[in-house]
Amino acid sequence: MSQLNYRTINIDALDPESSTNFPMESLLPANLPQAASASDAASAATQVRQMLRGGDPEGALQTVLDTAPLGGDDRAKEVHLATVIDVLQGIRQGEMTRILEGVCSGDGGAERADCLMKYLYKGMSSSASGSGAQSPKKSVSPQATGFSQIQARNLGEGGGGQQMSVLLSWHEKLVEIAGTGSIVRVMTDRRTV
Amino acid sequence: MTTPQVHHLFHAPIADHSFSTDKQTLAVARENNVELYQQSGNKFALSDELKGHEKTVTSVDIAPNSGRIVTCSQDRNAYVWEKTPSGWKPTLVLLRINRAATFVRWSPSEQKFAVGSGARVIAVCYFEEENDWWISKHLKKPIRSTITTLAWHPNSVLLAAGSTDSHARVFSSFIKGIDTRPEPSAWGERLPFNTICGEYLNDTAGWIQGVAFSPSGNALAFTGHDSSVTVVYPSAPEQPPRAMLNISTRMLPLNSLIWNGETEIIAAGHDCEPFRFRGDENGWQLAGSLENKAGDAGGAREESALNMFRQMDLKGQASADTKLKSTHQNTVNTIRVHEEANGAVSSFSTSGVDGRVVVWSA
Numbered sequence A: 001m002s003q004l005n006y007r008t009i010n011i012d013a014l015d016p017e018s019s020t021n022f023p024m025e026s027l028l029p030a031n032l033p034q035a036a037s038a039s040d041a042a043s044a045a046t047q048v049r050q051m052l053r054g055g056d057p058e059g060a061l062q063t064v065l066d067t068a069p070l071g072g073d074d075r076a077k078e079v080h081l082a083t084v085i086d087v088l089q090g091i092r093q094g095e096m097t098r099i100l101e102g103v104c105s106g107d108g109g110a111e112r113a114d115c116l117m118k119y120l121y122k123g124m125s126s127s128a129s130g131s132g133a134q135s136p137k138k139s140v141s142p143q144a145t146g147f148s149q150i151q152a153r154n155l156g157e158g159g160g161g162q163q164m165s166v167l168l169s170w171h172e173k174l175v176e177i178a179g180t181g182s183i184v185r186v187m188t189d190r191r192t193v
Numbered sequence B: 001m002t003t004p005q006v007h008h009l010f011h012a013p014i015a016d017h018s019f020s021t022d023k024q025t026l027a028v029a030r031e032n033n034v035e036l037y038q039q040s041g042n043k044f045a046l047s048d049e050l051k052g053h054e055k056t057v058t059s060v061d062i063a064p065n066s067g068r069i070v071t072c073s074q075d076r077n078a079y080v081w082e083k084t085p086s087g088w089k090p091t092l093v094l095l096r097i098n099r100a101a102t103f104v105r106w107s108p109s110e111q112k113f114a115v116g117s118g119a120r121v122i123a124v125c126y127f128e129e130e131n132d133w134w135i136s137k138h139l140k141k142p143i144r145s146t147i148t149t150l151a152w153h154p155n156s157v158l159l160a161a162g163s164t165d166s167h168a169r170v171f172s173s174f175i176k177g178i179d180t181r182p183e184p185s186a187w188g189e190r191l192p193f194n195t196i197c198g199e200y201l202n203d204t205a206g207w208i209q210g211v212a213f214s215p216s217g218n219a220l221a222f223t224g225h226d227s228s229v230t231v232v233y234p235s236a237p238e239q240p241p242r243a244m245l246n247i248s249t250r251m252l253p254l255n256s257l258i259w260n261g262e263t264e265i266i267a268a269g270h271d272c273e274p275f276r277f278r279g280d281e282n283g284w285q286l287a288g289s290l291e292n293k294a295g296d297a298g299g300a301r302e303e304s305a306l307n308m309f310r311q312m313d314l315k316g317q318a319s320a321d322t323k324l325k326s327t328h329q330n331t332v333n334t335i336r337v338h339e340e341a342n343g344a345v346s347s348f349s350t351s352g353v354d355g356r357v358v359v360w361s362a
Helices: A038-053 A057-066 A073-087 A093-103 A109-126 A162-187 B293-299 B305-314
Strands: B005-008 B018-019 B027-031 B032-041 B042-052 B058-060 B068-071 B078-084 B086-094 B102-108 B112-117 B121-130 B133-139 B148-151 B158-161 B168-174 B195-203 B207-214 B219-226 B228-233 B243-248 B256-259 B264-269 B275-280 B283-289 B334-341 B346-353 B355-359
Touching: A038 A057, A038 A073, A038 B086, A057 A073, A057 A093, A057 A109, A073 A109, A073 A162, A093 A109, A093 A162, B018 B334, B018 B346, B027 B042, B027 B058, B032 B058, B042 B086, B068 B102, B078 B112, B078 B256, B086 B133, B086 B334, B102 B148, B112 B158, B112 B355, B121 B158, B158 B207, B158 B219, B168 B207, B168 B219, B168 B283, B195 B219, B207 B264, B219 B256, B219 B264, B228 B264, B243 B275, B256 B334, B256 B346, B264 B334, B264 B346
Parallel strands: B058 B102, B148 B207, B207 B256
Antiparallel strands: B005 B355, B018 B027, B027 B032, B032 B042, B058 B068, B068 B078, B078 B086, B102 B112, B112 B121, B121 B133, B148 B158, B158 B168, B168 B195, B207 B219, B219 B228, B228 B243, B256 B264, B264 B275, B275 B283, B334 B346, B346 B355
């Protein structure tokens, strides 16, 4: 005898007009680069770390932002996030403004600024889970909304605290240069990092 | 630059505003009603109220020549109001939508108007003589979400729409017997109803909040929740556009925009002040704010010592920092051309959440 609890049926999933069935891929622009794999991200990471060791933090930051796997899979994105955070942590506080001005100017500078802002928010949303095992993902809404950038917020206690303060000081400097428009675009842009 | 004329009408949000051709009447959407203000001297005084909608009125438009007013509301209805000796008389429009109506604009010919809605359709409405009512035809096809904004091409056939699916689209709203066949243009040659003449998406994909055709109709600009303005120059029917230029700004998102000639755009939004953009097919740039803030700083009023201590006693601070430096004190929702000649705007009006309508010289 089957017992069906009608209260637990997700009626939105059955309604083609429902907003939960909105095709999110329709928000991706046609010029999205080819999907990058995790090994692509790893080779980019080696290159970037070399530049960082060679004393070229500006070049390292520029390269890591230009090679962001906007069309990549989750694994590639995770590897690349770790590289970006390494670069950000490898730059001294006193040099941040000078380097940011260099990276966010010139051809494609505005896109790099927006891209860095995406990494700052992603870094802040996932900093604690980076050190240990992935904590069980707490979803804000009962159903998956498709907005992958909204994740359970972590207040940065424990190991993530230092990384969080680095990200926050980058955030402050970046807002001075790229403005609030850049923050707004992190929310609208579906080319996630 | 002359100072803008500020009309602070009330302390409630203004969803939309519209001036009559002679600029003597101002229609303002306030909650469930539309209020009509009449100019007397430098001020606007409340003269009439259009009551009939049961939910928030989302948009209002006065036809420049006939003087008819069209309103639409979250109660899923639209009314056409006509002035009679005994007052304004509404005519119900058969919209056939099951969600809120969000935006309405008369076509330049005034034979039709278009109503955007949350039901993922645009109702193009026209008057049917035999039955003596306004009926609608739906533009439906690729729309995936709520229509937030609409703009008419000067030929009254092409209609631009912005949506929360982040696409700006150009449709044909050609209705047999109402419209004359339009001249072929870069948007299309044969234009049966619901032809999609263009569909555009930004890289950063924000909800589209404002669209506008350039005065010639040969370019389209749209702005959205990604704090950017995009300008599209179509090349030929069914071809990718000749140029699609995106200006991403460092400001908060812009809600509404107008063209001033073919090389200037004025837009306003969450930063509470209008901004000017200049450019052409080869590139567009933000040219700055139209707000004259220097005057404000100089006019900082001298506080008397008594007043200062009284403030400190009452509020714990010497001066309450609750006033923005801009003319509008909250988000600007609508920007409209006020006076123009051959596409060159000499003045424009804005209204916003702060209950103010401001007339600016461009």
